[in-house]
Amino acid sequence: MAVQLPLDFAERMKRLLGDEFESFIQSYEQSPHAGLRVNTLKISMEQFKEIAPFDLRPIPWCETGFYVPHGVKPGLHPYYHAGLYYIQEPSAMAPVEQLNVQPGDRVLDLCAAPGGKSTQIAAKLQGKGVLVTNDIHSERTKALAKNVELYGVRNAVVLNESPERIADAFPHYFDKVLIDAPCSGEGMFRKDEDMVKSWEHHSVEKCVLMQRDILETAARLLAPGGTIVYSTCTFAPEENEAMIAEFLKLNRDFAVVNIADTAGFAPGRPDWVREMLPDQATETEEVLDQTRGTARLWPHLLEGEGHYVAVIKHSDESNLELGKELHEEKRGAGQRVPESGLLHEPSEDRSFLRSASLPITKADRKKERLLRVESRASNDKSTRGGKHTAKPSKKGKEAGGRKSERGQGRGADSSSADPLAVYAQFVNENLVIPLEGETVCYGDRVYQSAVGAARLEGLKVIRPGWFMGTVKNGRFVPSHPLACALRASEAHRSVHLSSEDGEAVRYLKGETLNIEQERLNLLEGAAPKGYVLVCVDGYAAGWGKWLDGVLKNEYPAGWRWTSV
């Protein structure tokens, strides 16, 4: 066997699985399965199938997922760098499929880094509704933010918070909550040997304490009638069926929604709770049987690693009115225009960071950057479902159609003084997009936020929304995340590079390219000089700046493809 399993683990699995143990243990002789998930925010399934550079075999439980043949390296293709697919372990695609996300939903991914499931949720939202994606570890939110941006997500907010503090800011706000819980990781032993090493440190007992707190807080975040999906990548019953049974016992207005076993999923094992944890089983006996309707993904029964998924739905009609009131209260609060806001970049400076569970002190506030927040939507209604859409404004108006009070009577150069006017001018001259949500400025950075600034006040915000760009010396510099989320048809200037002749790779490596004017696609009689959306086989990858036949490379240094 390639993997040396911890003895305690192997003995426990033998006891629990009985006759099935032999085939379970044999699965460790096989290589783990690799998968990719098509990013349908950027490309449709039909289009992807036409241009797919690899042989693809569908993953039965995820309609956008495919197995990647052994030996193929999907990370070494320009399409990966253009955000056309996410490389994801096949079983890890199951939880979001069970969350039943619909465009327009408000969704929270509570334990989200590095963002595999968040990008899957975002694809299901199709830009409509809200995705709040969070991780408690600040270092890990860097990868989370990068993935949200690379995959072209427009309606996400990235937080670095404790679940408790999010619940204070967003009580009963979300239709769907995903808890991809920190766990002892037993299901990943075959894929990642480091998980074997860290198993002792991340003991089941420690994980149980964290999971209990997270799950309990999720109930405070959920709107009436909402759904929580709880998942782990471990086999331990304490972290799975026992955890769900305990939650159901304490939250009687929730019930398990049965997961169909069609895709090779096995049922949950309440009998293992009775066998291993008799006291806990006795305490939760009235609800324990419901956990049979949760799902276990076994490496010997399907082509994927070990996972556990539970769907629990809020079902108490009597709480509906109370929940609605809370909802409306917060939506009202969302209309306030804050005078200030905080933006926290992940930082190595420990003094800058505070424990997310501690209250913010005055000293903290002094250390943090206090930045001005402006809200376009001071008098607008709630941003629920991205309903209020700001059209790119005409010159002389601020972004989102709000007439600039300060701009009036100041003459033609008012745009150089007002960041929102500078932004609006850029949008008008370069893009054809609806601006959804609220325009928010943090210092010189401009965002479109699906949530709005007021609700985020006081939270550790990594990204308050879709990062559009920066206002520097009266000019708007479009951001890389803006480019990543655009379609070629939404930019006044675009150019198509081929993934096959090396030109796309040269762009992704950061090289300057010679591009004749005839190759530029110009919309609405746009002049060729200026920002050009650079596309790989038609799919946006970044910006370039064109002048006299030369395309200056604006692909950010930190994102460049260095391995080719």
Ligand SMILES: C[S@@+](CC[C@H](N)C(=O)[O-])C[C@H]1O[C@@H](n2cnc3c(N)ncnc32)[C@H](O)[C@@H]1O
């Ligand atoms: C299984 S990983 C998440 C993987 C992620 N969902 C994905 O698909 O890419 C669990 C995450 O939970 C985070 N975490 C641990 N404790 C947490 C807590 N109390 N609140 C929020 N996140 C937490 C960890 O930092 C870790 O990134």
